[in-house]
Amino acid sequence: MKILSAKNYEEMSMIAARMITEKVEADPKAVLGFATGGTPKGTYEKLVAAFKKGAVTFQQVTTFNLDEYVGLPPEHPNSYHTYMNEQLFNETNIPVGQRFIPNGLASDLQSEAADYEKQIQAHDGIDLQLLGIGKNGHIGFNEPGTVFTQRTHRVALTPSTRKANARYFESMAEVPTHALTMGIQTILESKEILLLAAGRHKAEAVYRLITGQQPDEQFPASSLYSHPNLTLIADEEALSLATTHDRSHFS
Ligand code: PGA
Secondary structure: OEEEEEOOHHHHHHHHHHHHHHHHHHOOOOEEEEOOOOOOHHHHHHHHHHHHOOOOOOOOOEEEEOEEEOOOOOOOOOOHHHHHHHHOHHHOOOOHHHEEOOOOOOOOHHHHHHHHHHHHHHOOOOOEEEEEOOOOOOEOOEOOOOOOOOOOEEEEOOHHHHHHHHHHOOOHHHOOOEEEEOOHHHHHOOOEEEEEEOOHHHHHHHHHHHHOOOOEOOEHHHHHHHOOOEEEEEEOOOOOOOOHHHHOOOO
């Protein structure tokens, strides 16, 4: 794991966006894995700005999102379809047919999950996956206890994740109870991973990630230890519990 320390959220977002645009410049047909939530919003904002300036084009890229809530129609204001439309898709030029997000309304979620995996394989896998980390160490919606060999599947959201996401809904009762998510195995097969973390509330998770030695299913982000091309981009607050000594064995 490589660690890039950013001054703040703005700088973290700038670094991530730059790494994504460099990837697309080097390989205009890159397959990009995208994440939702609060953390990557700044990155998408920077990608939109770069696109509007004419510094990058996304005409040939393909995108796969990590996850989607079960039971929310794509047009629901809190669906991850809506999130991606608002944060990136409506503002850039990624063709509609090249954007993939799991369908949380599929009548057969198991076959939807299998089809999602097939699409990823048909595109020769994900070149660059953007990831966030949950306070409990989840990646995508892979909660503590998830087997690391799982591929895209339906999950029950833990109370802490539902609570963390309740800020986007009118009431707790409206927060979906399930989601479809890429599995940890799917994520690990990405050729490169950018893991973003910002804010004091992520400091415990980042500390555990940096100081943990062994993969531990109770802390899903520890599955990433085995990944050969992982960069953690974290701001000072997220890194505030990890001393220079803790970080010293990373480049
Ligand atoms: P956040 O979520 O970006 O909204 O903090 C990250 C995550 O839970 O994976």
